[in-house]
Amino acid sequence: xxELHKPRPTGRFGRAWxxxxxxxxxxxxxxxxxxxxxxxxxxxxxxxxLIAPYDPFNPASLNxxxxxxxxxxxxxxTGNVYWLGTDNQGRDVFSTILYGARISxxxxxxxxxxxxxxxxxxxxxxxxRGGWVDSLLMxxxxxxxxxxxxxxxxxxxxxxxxxxxxxxxxxxxxxxxIVAIGLSEWVQYARVVxxxxxxxxxxxxxxxxxxxxxxxxxxxxxxxxPNVMGPVLVIATIGLALAIIAEATLSFLGVGVxxxxxxxxxxxxxxQQYLFSGEWWILLFPSITLLALxxxxxxxxxxxxxxxxxxxR
Amino acid sequence: xxxxILRRVLQSVIVMLTVALVAxxxxxxxxxxxxxxxxxxxxxxxRAALRDALGLNDPFVVQFFSFVTRAISGDFGISYxxxxxxxELILSRLPATLELxxxxxxxxxxxxxxxxxYTALRRGGWLSSSIMTVSLIGVSLPTFLIxxxxxxxxxxxxxxxxxxxxxxxxxxxxxxxTGFLTESGRMSLIxxxxxxxxxxxxxxxxxxxxxxxxxxxxxxxKFARARGLSNRAVNFGHALKNTLVPVITxxxxxxxxxxxxxxxxxxxxxxxxVGALFINSVRFVDVPVMAAYLMxxxxxxxxxxxxxxLLYYLVDPRLRLDRSAAGH
Amino acid sequence: MSAPIEKPSEKTPLLSVRDLIxxxxxxxxxxxxxDRVSFDIAEGEVLGMVGESGAGKSLTxxxxxxxxxxxxxxxxxxxxxxxxxxxxxxREKMRRIRGRRIGMVFQDPxxxxxxxxxxxxxxxxxxxxxxxxxxxxxxxxAVALLDRVGIPAAARRIDDYPHHFSGGMRQRVVIALALxxxxxxxxxxxxxxxxxxxxxxQIIDVLKEICAERGxxxxxITHDMGVIAETADRVAVLYAGxxxxxxxxxxVIQAAEHPYTAGLMGSIPTxxxxxxxxxxxxxxMPRLNAIPRGCAFNPRCPKVFDRCRTDRPELIDRDxxxxxxxxxxxxATQKVAHD
Numbered sequence: 001x002x003e004l005h006k007p008r009p010t011g012r013f014g015r016a017w018x019x020x021x022x023x024x025x026x027x028x029x030x031x032x033x034x035x036x037x038x039x040x041x042x043x044x045x046x047x048x049x050l051i052a053p054y055d056p057f058n059p060a061s062l063n064x065x066x067x068x069x070x071x072x073x074x075x076x077x078t079g080n081v082y083w084l085g086t087d088n089q090g091r092d093v094f095s096t097i098l099y100g101a102r103i104s105x106x107x108x109x110x111x112x113x114x115x116x117x118x119x120x121x122x123x124x125x126x127x128x129r130g131g132w133v134d135s136l137l138m139x140x141x142x143x144x145x146x147x148x149x150x151x152x153x154x155x156x157x158x159x160x161x162x163x164x165x166x167x168x169x170x171x172x173x174x175x176x177x178i179v180a181i182g183l184s185e186w187v188q189y190a191r192v193v194x195x196x197x198x199x200x201x202x203x204x205x206x207x208x209x210x211x212x213x214x215x216x217x218x219x220x221x222x223x224x225x226p227n228v229m230g231p232v233l234v235i236a237t238i239g240l241a242l243a244i245i246a247e248a249t250l251s252f253l254g255v256g257v258x259x260x261x262x263x264x265x266x267x268x269x270x271x272q273q274y275l276f277s278g279e280w281w282i283l284l285f286p287s288i289t290l291l292a293l294x295x296x297x298x299x300x301x302x303x304x305x306x307x308x309x310x311x312x313r
Numbered sequence: 314x315x316x317x318i319l320r321r322v323l324q325s326v327i328v329m330l331t332v333a334l335v336a337x338x339x340x341x342x343x344x345x346x347x348x349x350x351x352x353x354x355x356x357x358x359x360r361a362a363l364r365d366a367l368g369l370n371d372p373f374v375v376q377f378f379s380f381v382t383r384a385i386s387g388d389f390g391i392s393y394x395x396x397x398x399x400x401e402l403i404l405s406r407l408p409a410t411l412e413l414x415x416x417x418x419x420x421x422x423x424x425x426x427x428x429x430x431y432t433a434l435r436r437g438g439w440l441s442s443s444i445m446t447v448s449l450i451g452v453s454l455p456t457f458l459i460x461x462x463x464x465x466x467x468x469x470x471x472x473x474x475x476x477x478x479x480x481x482x483x484x485x486x487x488x489x490x491t492g493f494l495t496e497s498g499r500m501s502l503i504x505x506x507x508x509x510x511x512x513x514x515x516x517x518x519x520x521x522x523x524x525x526x527x528x529x530x531x532x533x534x535k536f537a538r539a540r541g542l543s544n545r546a547v548n549f550g551h552a553l554k555n556t557l558v559p560v561i562t563x564x565x566x567x568x569x570x571x572x573x574x575x576x577x578x579x580x581x582x583x584x585x586x587v588g589a590l591f592i593n594s595v596r597f598v599d600v601p602v603m604a605a606y607l608m609x610x611x612x613x614x615x616x617x618x619x620x621x622x623l624l625y626y627l628v629d630p631r632l633r634l635d636r637s638a639a640g641h
Numbered sequence: 642m643s644a645p646i647e648k649p650s651e652k653t654p655l656l657s658v659r660d661l662i663x664x665x666x667x668x669x670x671x672x673x674x675x676d677r678v679s680f681d682i683a684e685g686e687v688l689g690m691v692g693e694s695g696a697g698k699s700l701t702x703x704x705x706x707x708x709x710x711x712x713x714x715x716x717x718x719x720x721x722x723x724x725x726x727x728x729x730x731x732r733e734k735m736r737r738i739r740g741r742r743i744g745m746v747f748q749d750p751x752x753x754x755x756x757x758x759x760x761x762x763x764x765x766x767x768x769x770x771x772x773x774x775x776x777x778x779x780x781x782x783a784v785a786l787l788d789r790v791g792i793p794a795a796a797r798r799i800d801d802y803p804h805h806f807s808g809g810m811r812q813r814v815v816i817a818l819a820l821x822x823x824x825x826x827x828x829x830x831x832x833x834x835x836x837x838x839x840x841x842x843q844i845i846d847v848l849k850e851i852c853a854e855r856g857x858x859x860x861x862i863t864h865d866m867g868v869i870a871e872t873a874d875r876v877a878v879l880y881a882g883x884x885x886x887x888x889x890x891x892x893v894i895q896a897a898e899h900p901y902t903a904g905l906m907g908s909i910p911t912x913x914x915x916x917x918x919x920x921x922x923x924x925x926m927p928r929l930n931a932i933p934r935g936c937a938f939n940p941r942c943p944k945v946f947d948r949c950r951t952d953r954p955e956l957i958d959r960d961x962x963x964x965x966x967x968x969x970x971x972x973a974t975q976k977v978a979h980d
Contacts, residue, residue, distance in 0.1 A: 023668060143328055147614065151573040155610075158595040158603055162339050166598075245455045252457045253580050255595050265457075272461050275469055283465070287458055295453040302449065532752035538708055539747070540767045540818060541740030550766070551755050558757070 024307040034299035041293050045101040052095035057260075068274075071281050085281040087270060093281060096267055097289050103263040104293070107178055108244040112236050114182030115243075119189025120232070124224070126190065127197025128217060138194070141187040150246045152184035153177075157250060170258045177256055181246045185239050192231045196224045230308045237301035241294050248290055264290040321622055325615040330381070332611040336604035337380045340390075389605035394597050399605045403587055408489045409479055410579070410586035414571045416502060417510030421571070422564055425514040429521025430556075433529065434548055444518075451515035456574055460508040460581035467504060475501045477583040509578040513567050520563055525556045558625070565621035569614040653724050654681035655858045656705070656826055661718035661728075663697070663704050663882075665929075672929040674700050676882045677718065679956060682826065687849065687859040689873030689890065691866060691905070693926050696879040698862045702828045704728070705860075706743050707735040723825070741771040744819035744857075746829040746848070750811035750836070754803035760787070760814050761799040764821055771822035786817045790847050809840035816848055820855070827852055830862045845872055866905065870894055875962075878902045881926055881937040884956060888963030898965040901938045936968065944969060 025031050044051060071085040071093075084093040126137040144152065157180040164172055200206065200223055201216075209219040250256030251265030259266060264286050271283030355363075364370060371379075383389070389399035428448070432441035468476030480497030482490040492498030528534060529552050537547045576588035583589065587606065594602035663675035675697045682688045690698050703709045705720055707727070720728040727738060739745075747753045755763060764783035765776060774782070780799075787795035790813040792806075803811055812832060819827060829848060833841040849872055852859050861873055869876050869890060876893050878885045878901065886899040897903040904922035924941040927933060933940055939949040948968050956964045957971060 148570040148573060151570065151576070151610075154576065154595075155607065158591075159335060159339060159607075161595065162598055162600060162603065163342065241453060245453075249455050249457055249577060252455075253577065253592050255592065265455075268458065268461065275461070275465055280465070283461065287462065290458065291450075291454060294455065295450060298453040299449060532747055532749060533755040535708065536745070536747050536753045536815070536818070537755065538736075539706055539739055539745040540770070541736050541738070541822070542766065542770055543736065546766065546770070551758075554757050555755065 021307055025303075028303055030299055031303040034296040034303070037292055037296040038300060041101060041289070041296070042105060044098055045105045048095075048098035048102045052092075052098045054092040054095045056091040056096045056099055068279055070279075071285075084285045085279075087282045088274065088279075093285050096262060097264070097286055100262055100264045100267045100286060101289060101293065103174075103257060103261055104244055104247055104265070104290070107174065107181070107247040107257070107263065108240050110178045111181035111185070111243040111247070112239050114178060115185040115239060116189050116232065116236055118182060119186035120193050120225075122186065123190035123193030124197055124217065124221065127194035128201055128220065130198075134194070137190065141190060144184075144187050147184075149181075149184040149242055150249055153181045153246045154250060154253075154255070156180040156183050157255060161255070170260070173256070173258050174261065177247060177250065181243045184246070185242060188235045188239075189232060192228050192235065193224065196228045200224055200227075234301060234305045234308060237297060237304055241297040241301060244290075244297065245294050248294075264293075317626070318623070321619055325619055328615055329608070329611060332608055333381055333384060334377065336384075336607045337377050339600050339604050339607075340380065341376065384605075384608060389608075390601040392594075392599055392602050394594065394599040394602070399601045402590060402602065403605060403609065404488060406585055406587045406590055408491065409584060410572065410575050410588060412492060413502065413505055413509060413578070413584060413586060414568070414575055417506040417508075417513065418568050418571050420506065421510040421513035421517055421567070425517025425564075426521050426557075426560070428514075429518040430525060430548075430553060432518070433522045433525035436526070445522075448515040448518055451511055452519070454512075456508060456512055456577045457581050459511055460504070460578055463504045463508060464581070474504050476504070479585060505578050505582045505584055508581065509571060509575060512574070513571055517560070517564055517567065521556060521560055524559055525552060528552045528555045531555070562621050562625055565617055565624065566614075569610075569617045572613055573610060655684050655686075655723055656682040656860075657719075657721040658701070658705070659719045659721070661701070661704060661720065662716045663700055663709065663713055664716040665713050669930065673716075673932075674713065674882050674929055675704065676932075678879070678882070678884050679718075680877050680884060680887055682858045682860060685853070685856050685858055686875065687852070687861060687873045689869035689876040690860060690862045690879060691864060691869055691876060692879035693864065695926060695929075697882040698864075698879055699830050700882075701879070702745065702830050702860065702862055706739055706745055706828060708739075737771075740767060740819075740824065741822045742824050742826065744822070744824035744827045746812075746815055746819045746827065746832045748831040748834055750808055750815050753815050754811060754818075756803055759800050759802055760806075764799070764818060767818055768821050783817070783821065786821055787814070789851060790814070790817045791843070792817075808836050809844060812836060812840075812844050813847060816844070816851070820851060820857070823855060823857075825857055827857050827859045828862070829859060831864070832861075833865075833868065834863070841868075866894070878905065881932055882929070883937055884964075884966060885938070886963070886965045886967075887956070888959075888961075888965075892961070892963060898959065898963065898970060899938075899967050900942045900944050900969075904941075904943075936966075 025035075049055075068088060069080065069082050069086040069090075071083060073085075074081050082092050082094065084097070086092055087096065122137055126134040147155075157177060160176045160180060161169060161173075164176065197220060200220060205223070206216050206219060209216050247256060247263060248265030248268070251263045252269045254269060256265060257263050262270070267286035268283060268290065271279075271286060274280075274282050387400045391397065392399050392402055395402060428444055432444050435441045464476045467474045475497070478501060479492045480499075480501035481495040482492050482498055483494040484490050492502055529548075534547060534552055537551050542550075573588075575584075575586060576592055578584065579586045579588040580592050587609070590602060591606040593599070594606065658681070659679050661675055661678040662673065665672040665674055678697070678701060680688070690701065692698050700709070700713070703713075704715055705727075707730070709715065715728055718728070719726055722738070722742060727735065730738070754760070758766075761780065761783060764786070765779045768774065768779040768782055769776070772779070784796050784799055787799055792798055792810060792813055798805075803814070806814060816832075827848070832848060833844050836844060845868055848859070851857075861869065863869060873890050875888060876890045877887045878893070878899065880901050886893060886897065886902045888898075893902060894906055897906050901922070907922075922941055927937065927940075933950075934953075935951050936942070936945075936949040936954050939945045942949065946968070952968070954966045954968045954971070956966045958964055959970060
């Protein structure tokens with residue numbers, strides 16, 4: 001009866017494979033599919049210049065005659081065939097999607113990185129300093145949490161846009177966007193790190209570090225980061241999905257990335273204009289890509305949260 | 314109790330002042346308001362006169378103070394783009410936004426709580442698993458995409474419902490134009506309301522489910538079962554009531570975000586509301602409108618927050634009596 | 642395997658647990674948290690149940706009242722309440738037994754009461770679930786009961802919310818709730834652990850008195866041997882999900898037969914032997930996935946011998962009202978010892 005237990009494997013890979021996380025991953029078909037889909041999309045975006053059959057940003061390679069070619073059908077004038085058709089300017093939809101996903105993912109990852117850095121830093125400061133610094137930061141965090149992050153990104157973006165001289169608006173749009181989305185999502189990292197810092201800061205090793213003259217914050221960072229890795233990873237994964245959606249939304253509304261660098265949101269905005277005239281593919285394929293990307297990253301985050309917090313299952 | 318309310322009101326005022334400061338800075342430092350108002354051709358004397366009249370030569374604090382007092386009386390100046398008083402613009406578009414938000418908010422709450430309770434109680438059943446999966450798609454689907462896809466299916470392909478605008482509206486008492494009273498007004502409301510409500514519904518549903526599962530694990534639920542209370546009494550009498558306390562808070566806050574998210578929905582459906590107005594003002598850097606909208610949204614959030622806090626106070630007996638007594 | 646305990650008296654016991662097995666399926670195999678647990682509780686008797694945390698005390702209680710948390714499940718054995726088998730009852734029938742025939746007192750009074758309902762609401766709801774009485778009648782009973790468990794000004798305080806009461810007072814309310822439908826058996830799962838030391842004795846006294854008044858039997862789960870000594874008639878000692886020893890409290894305390902019980906008693910200070918050194922059992926209880934072959938206690942047992950490492954001892958009836966599961970008391974072993 002007690003001999004039912006399998007022996008634990010040895011070796012680094014064996015142990016990783018046998019770990020609870022890996023087990024729960026293998027047991028969850030949703031997580032596996034989501035991981036595969038995200039990986040395909042990310043690789044597609046990263047290697048877009050190698051994979052894409054056309055360069056949609058090179059005006060020389062465009063032929064306006066090729067415009068509005070339906071998917072898998074030869075164009076009436078040129079006879080060219082495109083997998084997913086072409087848009088109004090004759091750009092290959094498949095290629096624009098690859099390049100669009102590249103921009104969406106770049107903004108998403110950069111925004112998450114920015115939010116994470118900012119959140120961890122502020123969380124550490126709030127937790128370590130305590131007092132009014134802590135109250136102020138957490139008050140701001142509380143207020144900010146009552147706003148939906150997409151809206152906040154939109155407001156920050158709008159305000160920041162106002163402050164930038166018109167000549168630079170286009171060029172800086174993508175960076176402003178990253179900062180705006182990042183600023184809208186730092187709170188949760190800060191909360192997690194702040195909590196961990198408050199627990200750790202009174203422990204002996206921190207006091208000891210102070211005695212020998214080492215900077216306690218450095219030590220704290222080294223001890224706290226491993227502790228908060230799990231929650232931070234969950235927040236970052238879900239944050240990535242949020243950032244991608246936020247970027248797409250802003251670009252769809254016409255206030256995000258400039259039209260010269262179309263992201264998935266921009267492509268959907270363009271596609272929407274041709275919905276009534278029957279050119280559905282210009283809208284549908286970017287939409288499916290965005291949905292697949294957001295959904296698979298979200299599913300991964302959801303699974304990760306459950307796997308790291310078994311109590312919630 | 315009184316101290317609690319006073320403290321919350323004070324916090325709200327501080328938040329409003331902070332937002333006002335941002336709005337004012339926008340006003341003051343973005344572009345040159347004189348050029349924006351008079352155009353490039355105005356003479357130097359004209360400009361100096363206006364500068365003086367607007368008080369732009371006064372110290373910063375004085376200017377900020379007058380901005381705030383004017384804002385309180387509803388004066389946000391003239392839109393650069395539309396050359397109309399900002400307050401007039403906003404008020405004429407507010408009913409459209411509020412009607413949309415109201416319908417989708419109520420629908421989101423009813424379906425959200427219903428599905429949330431169902432999926433928490435029937436954990437593992439095929440129906441609740443499917444609801445959960447669909448809800449995750451709902452969370453991942455960007456609002457604008459839901460709108461665009463709904464238009465495609467129901468307006469373009471099936472041609473059942475209109476794809477843009479409010480339909481025919483009826484003027485009530487001078488300034489409130491409602492779409493509820495006409496057939497086309499109600500039909501026009503359906504797609505935008507679904508678009509706006511779907512995301513909120515999934516959020517409420519997931520929240521209710523998580524909260525309910527947490528409550529169902531609580532000792533007092535176990536004790537209630539150990540006393541032989543019926544499933545019905547335990548699930549709906551005990552668990553649901555305890556679930557709803559935090560849910561009310563967050564759902565109340567959702568109401569604010571519904572109004573905020575209407576920016577997206579209104580743009581997709583060309584709904585003549587405040588959100589669409591704001592997006593256009595961002596696109597054209599129409600600062601007075603941006604500033605006014607910023608303060609309007611902040612006001613909505615602050616007021617809702619305040620109401621929610623008071624509601625919370627009324628629902629939860631633990632907060633009602635001892636808080637002030639305990640000097641909390 | 643035959644039932645290890647013969648009927649202790651001519652009367653049917655109020656509660657009879659026979660070979661109860663509770664299992665938790667996990668990904669690395671099935672954990673057996675209770676392994677063939679058997680004991681009886683007689684009418685009006687207080688049975689103490691002791692053991693280290695994880696020994697299965699609380700699980701036994703949960704299994705009896707039918708509230709094992711999934712994925713835990715009863716995988717074998719029988720539970721009889723006054724001659725009626727209750728471990729395989731349909732859910733609705735079992736619900737009617739809970740509260741009405743078996744009451745339960747939980748460990749933490751701070752979390753046992755629903756914070757959003759007044760004490761009156763919770764009491765009246767419970768009474769009216771099980772008894773066909775009017776609201777007013779239920780309220781009258783509730784007030785009387787609160788008064789009986791020692792809540793001052795019960796008629797007024799009944800309309801207070803749980804957070805208005807102190808921990809000790811709340812546990813009195815919990816006791817009132819557990820007893821309000823007049824159950825025949827009360828399971829008290831560490832009823833005083835979460836309380837101040839100063840009120841622990843009072844709560845135990847209230848519980849014991851009321852149950853005695855009403856003729857209700859009590860299963861008192863605790864790791865506090867002092868409480869058992871003062872309160873219980875008999876005591877059952879659990880180790881790693883198995884019964885080590887059952888017997889009258891005084892006998893077990895004064896002359897424990899199982900080496901584990903002996904060690905347990907040795908680690909408790911008593912007034913009479915203050916000078917004697919407190920002994921401690923070396924090692925710790927095995928985890929559920931690593932219970933050794935044979936007797937679960939054998940790696941820690943000072944009197945271990947070969948047979949303990951291979952065969953599991955069953956409960957042996959010692960003919961003096963005591964049962965012990967230890968090979969030392971097997972007739973074959975004893976013959977060898979006497980030779």
